[in-house]
Amino acid sequence: MSADQNLTRDLDQIEGRAGSMLQGVESRAAFMAAGFRALPLLAVVPAVFVLAQLMRWAGGGEPALLPLPFVLLLSLFAPGIPAARAAAAARASRISRSRALAEADRQLDLSDRLVTADEFLRSDARTGFQQAAVEDAARRSEAAASTALETPEAAVAGSRRLPVWGALSLLLLALSGWVSTLEPRLMGGGEGTTTAAAEAGDPLDEEVADAAVTAEERAAPAPPEAVPTERRAQDPAEAKRSESGEDVDDSVKESSGRTGAGRSSGALSSSAASESRSAPSTQGQSSKPAERDKKKRESKKKKERKTGDQPTPERRPEDEQSGATAGKGSSKGSNRNPTASEWQSKDQVTEVDDQEVEDDEDTDEDEEEQENRGGVQPSLRDRRPPVSRDLQIGFGNRANPDANGRGGPSEQKKSRGVASLVLGVPVPDRVKGRPGPGPTKITQERIEPQAEEAGAIVASARAARSRPVPALSSVELGPQLRELVRAYFLARRAAAPPAAAPPAAAPPARKPQ
Amino acid sequence: MTDSNADTARADAQRFRETYESIRAEVSRRMVGQADVIEGVLTALLAGGHVLLEGVPGLGKTMLVSSLGEALKLSFSRIQFTPDMMPADVRGTSVLVESEGGGHELQFEQGPIVANLVLADEINRATPKTQSALLEAMQERQLTIGRRTIKLDEPFCVMATQNPVEQEGTYPLPEAQLDRFLFKLVVGYPEEGDYREILRRTTGEQEVELSSVSNAETINAMRSTVRQVPVPEHAEDYAIRLVMGTQPGSAYAPELVNRYVSLGSSPRGAQALLLGAKVKALLAGRFAVATEDIAAVARPVLRHRVLLGFEGLSEGVTTDQVVDEVLAKLPVPQEAAG
Numbered sequence: 001m002s003a004d005q006n007l008t009r010d011l012d013q014i015e016g017r018a019g020s021m022l023q024g025v026e027s028r029a030a031f032m033a034a035g036f037r038a039l040p041l042l043a044v045v046p047a048v049f050v051l052a053q054l055m056r057w058a059g060g061g062e063p064a065l066l067p068l069p070f071v072l073l074l075s076l077f078a079p080g081i082p083a084a085r086a087a088a089a090a091r092a093s094r095i096s097r098s099r100a101l102a103e104a105d106r107q108l109d110l111s112d113r114l115v116t117a118d119e120f121l122r123s124d125a126r127t128g129f130q131q132a133a134v135e136d137a138a139r140r141s142e143a144a145a146s147t148a149l150e151t152p153e154a155a156v157a158g159s160r161r162l163p164v165w166g167a168l169s170l171l172l173l174a175l176s177g178w179v180s181t182l183e184p185r186l187m188g189g190g191e192g193t194t195t196a197a198a199e200a201g202d203p204l205d206e207e208v209a210d211a212a213v214t215a216e217e218r219a220a221p222a223p224p225e226a227v228p229t230e231r232r233a234q235d236p237a238e239a240k241r242s243e244s245g246e247d248v249d250d251s252v253k254e255s256s257g258r259t260g261a262g263r264s265s266g267a268l269s270s271s272a273a274s275e276s277r278s279a280p281s282t283q284g285q286s287s288k289p290a291e292r293d294k295k296k297r298e299s300k301k302k303k304e305r306k307t308g309d310q311p312t313p314e315r316r317p318e319d320e321q322s323g324a325t326a327g328k329g330s331s332k333g334s335n336r337n338p339t340a341s342e343w344q345s346k347d348q349v350t351e352v353d354d355q356e357v358e359d360d361e362d363t364d365e366d367e368e369e370q371e372n373r374g375g376v377q378p379s380l381r382d383r384r385p386p387v388s389r390d391l392q393i394g395f396g397n398r399a400n401p402d403a404n405g406r407g408g409p410s411e412q413k414k415s416r417g418v419a420s421l422v423l424g425v426p427v428p429d430r431v432k433g434r435p436g437p438g439p440t441k442i443t444q445e446r447i448e449p450q451a452e453e454a455g456a457i458v459a460s461a462r463a464a465r466s467r468p469v470p471a472l473s474s475v476e477l478g479p480q481l482r483e484l485v486r487a488y489f490l491a492r493r494a495a496a497p498p499a500a501a502p503p504a505a506a507p508p509a510r511k512p513q
Numbered sequence: 514m515t516d517s518n519a520d521t522a523r524a525d526a527q528r529f530r531e532t533y534e535s536i537r538a539e540v541s542r543r544m545v546g547q548a549d550v551i552e553g554v555l556t557a558l559l560a561g562g563h564v565l566l567e568g569v570p571g572l573g574k575t576m577l578v579s580s581l582g583e584a585l586k587l588s589f590s591r592i593q594f595t596p597d598m599m600p601a602d603v604r605g606t607s608v609l610v611e612s613e614g615g616g617h618e619l620q621f622e623q624g625p626i627v628a629n630l631v632l633a634d635e636i637n638r639a640t641p642k643t644q645s646a647l648l649e650a651m652q653e654r655q656l657t658i659g660r661r662t663i664k665l666d667e668p669f670c671v672m673a674t675q676n677p678v679e680q681e682g683t684y685p686l687p688e689a690q691l692d693r694f695l696f697k698l699v700v701g702y703p704e705e706g707d708y709r710e711i712l713r714r715t716t717g718e719q720e721v722e723l724s725s726v727s728n729a730e731t732i733n734a735m736r737s738t739v740r741q742v743p744v745p746e747h748a749e750d751y752a753i754r755l756v757m758g759t760q761p762g763s764a765y766a767p768e769l770v771n772r773y774v775s776l777g778s779s780p781r782g783a784q785a786l787l788l789g790a791k792v793k794a795l796l797a798g799r800f801a802v803a804t805e806d807i808a809a810v811a812r813p814v815l816r817h818r819v820l821l822g823f824e825g826l827s828e829g830v831t832t833d834q835v836v837d838e839v840l841a842k843l844p845v846p847q848e849a850a851g
Binding site for chain 1: 845
């Protein structure tokens with residue numbers, strides 16, 4: 001038992017050392033983890049301080065609230081408080097005995113011998129192997145108790161954020177220092193200029209405003225308390241004016257960029273036109289025509305930009321109108337149908353110039369639109385010459401380039417007349433490819449029969465039997481049938497006179513059923 | 514608890530190590546390299562389990578098992594599994610024989626499974642029906658044919674081989690069958706230095722003759738010694754958490770398991786972990802299982818008990834990676850307890 005007591009004493013000693021070491025490591029880890037979690041407080045304190053300074057300065061007071069070193073200390077203390085609390089909590093928690101011994105096992109490379117022995121020591125009835133394990137641990141525990149344990153590194157995540165928050169904190173502290181140097185802001189006359197310049201956000205204007213304020217402050221110092229009140233009274237009205245755009249000077253408008261002076265008249269008209277076009281929707285058409293008009297105008301604008309210095313031609317009213325707007329009281333008396341779709345309205349060309357201008361650009365779009373509608377539509381604006389009525393199929397192997405599809409295999413047929421009014425899918429004249437494998441040709445060949453040699457068997461005389469025939473077992477007859485046949489012959493033999501009667505006189509044998 | 518018990522335990526453990534070393538040395542006379550595989554096969558044999566050897570052809574899987582049979586002086590039989598093999602070809606069947614009096618009677622003819630060491634060569638070439646003929650023998654160590662039950666002699670160990678490359682015309686082992694193998698050992702290519710020795714031994718004039726260094730009784734005694742090795746509580750906890758770590762959705766399963774594994778290990782995996790760890794502990798000169806022993810056998814024990822899902826297969830994740838991830842993420846029980 002003394003060996004067990006020695007081992008228990010050694011284990012206690014190892015546990016104490018390893019436990020206190022682990023507690024220290026855990027405390028440090030908790031401190032650092034909590035500190036890294038609280039890193040944003042490094043920047044929060046200076047930020048709050050700067051805000052307070054700015055508010056105070058905006059109120060006309062002295063911006064310097066606290067001395068800068070004090071703010072710096074406060075910033076450092078802010079994340080330190082939760083970190084210290086976490087470290088204290090970690091130190092208060094107890095490291096379990098098995099964990100402390102396991103750490104010692106790990107560091108001393110003892111393969112769980114100490115933990116295992118500690119567990120087996122608590123057992124009353126140990127097996128031979130358990131006792132051997134305890135004794136094995138006892139041999140090593142003395143050396144383990146005297147060996148120093150290394151303090152493991154506490155791995156804490158989040159240390160990479162430290163420079164970021166530290167830099168931000170220093171930046172804010174520098175800003176705080178700069179704000180502290182500002183002179184107290186005093187409000188007086190000429191406030192309109194100051195406000196306008198401040199709202200414009202122009203540094204030059206701000207300097208001018210500051211200069212004006214300083215000059216007026218020297219001339220007639222106003223009580224600092226009255227200035228913010230007056231300004232607050234004016235602010236809502238000014239906000240209203242800025243919202244409604246009424247009674248605002250052009251200079252102010254220009255500075256805020258709300259007059260739209262930089263925009264071209266074309267842009268204005270186009271916006272107006274698009275607004276007017278998107279209004280009617282009762283004719284079962286969506287706003288797609290208006291969108292297409294917009295796209296076209298944009299492409300036109302691009303073209304105009306390409307032409308460079310050429311003067312912008314005056315926009316024709318036809319461009320700004322569409323078939324969809326005809327029902328809204330257009331006084332032009334044009335022949336446009338208000339129910340017509342966009343592609344139809346495009347076809348109804350009123351001026352030759354218009355056709356020439358839009359010709360190149362619209363051709364591709366027309367084709368795309370027709371494809372989208374599911375087939376080739378009659379196009380009155382198709383400027384290709386009409387196909388000839390030549391019905392011949394082609395020139396030799398070459399297809400007739402002018403074929404209209406009615407004289408034989410050619411391109412897709414184009415509808416004419418009533419068929420043009422029907423929307424439908426295009427039907428090709430013929431399906432390319434062979435419809436079937438074609439006629440089957442069967443060839444029969446007549447082959448003369450050829451003689452084949454067959455091995456002839458030479459007949460020979462069969463020799464007489466040389467030996468007596470042995471008893472042959474009748475495999476066909478069963479035992480019952482055999483008995484029946486035997487009985488029949490015995491009966492015949494008994495009934496017959498000694499001079500045997502000819503067998504022909506015997507009654508016929510009856511076959512067994 | 515007496516000192517004599519401890520002395521007996523120490524003597525048993527010492528004898529265990531010596532016998533193990535002699536068997537390993539004898540087998541290594543014929544087998545060049547593959548020290549891990551030899552150790553794994555011997556560990557499984559002494560732990561009372563069966564082994565599945567996986568490797569490409571020509572690496573000496575069959576030779577290893579036959580060498581073991583020679584070195585151990587055990588009855589050895591080899592079954593070459595083919596697609597047309599029937600369960601009766603493995604277990605045996607009743608045949609009609611002529612009796613001395615001229616009559617006929619049914620007599621049971623036992624199959625090749627009735628032996629101490631059974632080499633099931635290319636086991637995945639047989640149909641699942643035939644593969645299942647091994648199930649009862651491997652788990653219950655007995656055969657039931659009709660109304661006849663045959664107790665198999667101990668030690669009984671099935672050492673199956675399979676080729677991972679030629680998958681055409683093969684039948685993957687069912688999960689129930691895989692679970693019955695204590696270890697799945699992957700036989701890799703030999704080292705460069707081993708090639709010369711392999712060529713010298715296999716192409717020379719003299720053949721290496723192995724002598725038997727042990728027998729069935731010794732092996733059974735060694736198995737009994739293994740069973741006596743105690744497992745401390747923290748090692749048990751570690752084995753349980755390791756097995757649970759392979760089960761998706763469990764508290765110890767890492768993200769890799771939850772994502773790629775569709776079926777984890779069964780409790781039979783924990784049993785195999787502890788049995789293998791006991792042998793490792795004895796071989797390391799310890800008298801109780803440590804967590805490092807469990808970690809050492811985790812791969813061969815768990816790699817065939819983890820079933821990857823479709824996503825895992827498509828991503829090329831292997832079961833060894835899964836086991837390594839579980840080992841890496843699993844906290845040691847003492848640390849987890851705090």
